[in-house]
Amino acid sequence: xxxxxxxxxxxxxxxxxxxxxxxxxxxxxxxxxxxxxxxxxxxxxxxxxxxxxxxxxxxxxxxxxxxxxxxxxxxxxxxxxxxxxxxxxxxxxxxxxxxxxxxxxxx
Amino acid sequence: xxxxxxxxxxxxxxxxxxxxxxxxxxxxxxxxxxxxxxxxxxxxxxxxxxxxxxxxxxxxxxxxxxxxxxxxxxxxxxxxxxxxxxxxxxxxxxxxxxxxxxxxxxxxxxxxxx
Numbered sequence: 001x002x003x004x005x006x007x008x009x010x011x012x013x014x015x016x017x018x019x020x021x022x023x024x025x026x027x028x029x030x031x032x033x034x035x036x037x038x039x040x041x042x043x044x045x046x047x048x049x050x051x052x053x054x055x056x057x058x059x060x061x062x063x064x065x066x067x068x069x070x071x072x073x074x075x076x077x078x079x080x081x082x083x084x085x086x087x088x089x090x091x092x093x094x095x096x097x098x099x100x101x102x103x104x105x106x107x
Numbered sequence: 108x109x110x111x112x113x114x115x116x117x118x119x120x121x122x123x124x125x126x127x128x129x130x131x132x133x134x135x136x137x138x139x140x141x142x143x144x145x146x147x148x149x150x151x152x153x154x155x156x157x158x159x160x161x162x163x164x165x166x167x168x169x170x171x172x173x174x175x176x177x178x179x180x181x182x183x184x185x186x187x188x189x190x191x192x193x194x195x196x197x198x199x200x201x202x203x204x205x206x207x208x209x210x211x212x213x214x215x216x217x218x219x220x221x
Contacts, residue, residue: 091208100149
């Protein structure tokens with residue numbers, strides 16, 4: 001079993017849709033959690049950190065469930081520019097990246 | 108701020124040749140990471156340094172791979188001899204530390220070994 005597993009995707013949604021990604025992790029000692037975004041043929045960039053209490057940044061909401069060992073990312077009112085691969089990252093001393101979930105938002 | 112700088116951006120070489128990838132982290136960042144990304148295996152951590160000292164190299168695939176960080180502003184990843192299965196995008200990332208956990212990635216080096 002991989003340390004970090006994500007929804008395989010791809011997700012193809014129309015503009016304005018709400019879409020949610022989940023990510024599970026195996027190490028209960030994991031300390032910090034992040035979502036990164038990677039555009040095609042570009043480097044990953046931090047989208048948002050994930051806090052225990054949940055956090056929101058505009059149309060994006062991230063949540064952490066330590067008991068079930070998963071994190072989620074919710075995107076509301078999706079835009080064409082949200083099309084990208086979303087990588088879940090879990091830190092236990094070092095960072096472990098999920099394989100990513102590809103989102104395509106269509107007109 | 109120039110961000111993390113990597114060179115070369117693209118490298119095409121023949122099997123058996125030595126390849127050296129270079130990285131300049133963001134000034135003031137005290138951790139540096141080397142990753143490899145392929146379609147099959149996703150983004151894999153190869154090695155990371157704290158204050159120029161290698162901390163975890165368990166991700167380095169084999170002895171053909173080596174990494175150095177002679178000072179706070181420069182690191183290299185060397186593959187000798189290179190093999191076709193080493194073809195991938197190699198990313199370098201740096202992190203400030205001191206509780207700030209965001210990693211900043213360089214643009215990557217796209218390596219093709221023929």
